[in-house]
Amino acid sequence: MFHVGYTVQGVWKLLRRHGWSAQMPARRALExxxxxxxxxxxxxxxxxxxxxxxxxxxxxxRTRQTRG
Structure with a gap:
């Protein structure tokens, strides 16, 4: 939409800046x-x-074959 590209590290920094983090489950499912x-x-x-x-x-x- 805005024609702006980001690297993976750049996206991670933006998310962290806005309070987002990697989500991990607090506990295992009972099921x-x-x-x-x-x-x-x-x-x-x-x-x-x-x-x-x-x-x-x-x-x-892959460009040079073995001799033999």
Whole structure:
């Protein structure tokens, strides 16, 4: 609207100047089910998480190929 750009640090400084802060919950929710969370992490998350890249040796630069 005003054609003004801000960096992340600049926005943070403006928010702090006006009394805003990072919000953190005061306590955990009463409805939280730690057992269900652990089951989800163990069973569901591995199916969702993308596979890791294979740990093959190579050259760090994408512009220069390895010799060999």
């Amino acid at each position: 939280r089910d730690d057992g269900a969370i652990e089951v989800w992490k163990r069973e569901v998350w591995p199916q969702i998480k993308p596979p890791r890249r294979p740990g093959t040796a190579g050259y760090a630069s």
